[in-house]
Amino acid sequence: MVERHQVHIELIGGPEDGRTLSVPGSRGGLPTPCFEFPGEFRPDFDAATFLRAVRAGSAELTWLGYARDDRRDDGVWRYRYTGSRTTPITDTRDDRSA
Numbered sequence: 001m002v003e004r005h006q007v008h009i010e011l012i013g014g015p016e017d018g019r020t021l022s023v024p025g026s027r028g029g030l031p032t033p034c035f036e037f038p039g040e041f042r043p044d045f046d047a048a049t050f051l052r053a054v055r056a057g058s059a060e061l062t063w064l065g066y067a068r069d070d071r072r073d074d075g076v077w078r079y080r081y082t083g084s085r086t087t088p089i090t091d092t093r094d095d096r097s098a
Contacts, residue, residue, distance in 0.1 A: 007031040007077060011066055014081030015039060031077055034067040039084065059089040 007025035011017060023031050039062035053059040063086070066079035 005029070008075065009077045009079055010072070012069065012078050012080050014064055014066070014084070016064060016066075017081070020076070031068060034065065034082070035079075036063040036065045036085075038062065039064050054089050054091050057088065057090070060086040061089055062086050 005025050006022040007029065008020065008022055009031055011019045011021075023035075025031050050059060062084050064084050065082040067082050069078045069080045071077050
């Protein structure tokens with residue numbers, strides 16, 4: 001089993017600018033070189049509206065990309081925003097009659 005520890009990072013740029021969080025680090029203490037994570041869903045979408053959008057094929061999830069940049073003097077790694085992409089959210093149920 002590989003021993004992992006938490007590494008503190010700060011997000012620079014993009015919609016999550018200034019956010020700090022902890023991510024798993026490697027044995028050498030390096031966090032992953034880059035990653036994507038989902039952005040927020042629209043807060044005005046209630047469950048019924050969201051389900052209608054999925055069934056209509058118009059629901060999307062935005063993925064935010066960040067790449068490791070440099071390390072601050074206090075040991076926190078900075079990740080720079082690299083852009084976003086969207087992927088459709090589809091209804092994968094076999095029975096769509098519900």
